[in-house]
Each structure stands twice: as structure tokens, then as C-alpha cells.
Amino acid sequence: MRSIYFTLLAGCVLLLGLSKVAGAFHLDIYEPRVPSELLDELQDIDNPYPATPERIEIGRKIFFEKGMCVSCHGENGKGVIRPGHSPRDFTDPKWQDIRTDGEIMWVLRNGSPGTEMPVRVGNIIDVEEGWSVIHFIRTFSSGN
Numbered sequence: 001m002r003s004i005y006f007t008l009l010a011g012c013v014l015l016l017g018l019s020k021v022a023g024a025f026h027l028d029i030y031e032p033r034v035p036s037e038l039l040d041e042l043q044d045i046d047n048p049y050p051a052t053p054e055r056i057e058i059g060r061k062i063f064f065e066k067g068m069c070v071s072c073h074g075e076n077g078k079g080v081i082r083p084g085h086s087p088r089d090f091t092d093p094k095w096q097d098i099r100t101d102g103e104i105m106w107v108l109r110n111g112s113p114g115t116e117m118p119v120r121v122g123n124i125i126d127v128e129e130g131w132s133v134i135h136f137i138r139t140f141s142s143g144n
Contacts, residue, residue, distance in 0.1 A: 045102025059136030077140035085115040090140035
């Protein structure tokens with residue numbers, strides 16, 4: 001009886017371990033979330049709105065309220081620890097440096113496959129609001 005218990009326990013541990021790997025669609029946190037065939041095009045897209053204090057404040061309000069970004073990315077932008085694939089840590093300077101505004105907008109419009117990141121632009125915020133959120137996201141690495 002004891003060996004059956006340990007065999008079942010070992011099986012459960014193994015399944016949990018495999019499910020974490022299978023659920024972690026992006027094993028490299030710096031891997032782009034956009035389809036590779038769109039990457040070059042999206043990396044050339046700049047935010048069409050200037051990063052004014054007013055626009056950043058609009059983005060902050062959307063992040064904390066209407067956009068519900070705070071529920072996964074946290075008040076400090078570090079991301080809330082969750083099972084499976086944790087949300088993006090916006091305070092990571094390397095991530096901020098390599099991800100372009102065009103890539104971030106693609107994720108806001110399409111979600112992030114393999115993660116819990118849902119579509120935001122087109123569902124609960126519009127395109128202009130999305131660009132404002134991106135300006136606010138950029139403040140997490142600059143200490144603004």
C-alpha cells in the first residue's frame with residue numbers, strides 16, 4: 001500500500017512539473033511575443049503620440065482602472081506571481097530596452113499566446129488609449 005502511495009505521489013509531482021514546462025509557452029522572458037514574420041515591421045512602428053505628462057497620466061489611469069492591467073502586472077509593474085506564465089515585469093530594464101512600442105501594441109491588440117494576457121485594444125480600450133498605456137509602462141523602468 002505504501003509503495004502505491006509513493007508511486008501516485010511521484011506521478012503527481014512529475015505531472016505538475018511537466019505542466020509547468022508545457023504552460024510556460026515562452027521559456028525565455030526576452031523572447032518576442034509577436035509572430036516572427038511580423039517582428040521587423042512591428043519593430044519599426046513608433047508611438048504616434050508624444051510622451052507628455054498628460055498622456056502618461058492618461059495611461060496611468062487606464063493601467064490602474066479601465067484597462068485592468070494592474071490586476072496582473074501589479075501596482076509597481078513587477079507582475080503578480082501566478083501559476084504558469086507570470087505576467088511581464090515592466091521594471092526589467094533589459095526588457096524595456098529590447099521591446100519596441102510597436103511590439104507592445106501588437107500584444108495589446110492580440111493578447112499573448114501561451115499566457116493569460118488578453119486582448120485589450122479593441123475590447124476595453126481604444127488604440128489611442130493603448131498608446132497612452134505604453135507611455136505609462138515605459139515609466140516603470142525610468143523611475144518616473
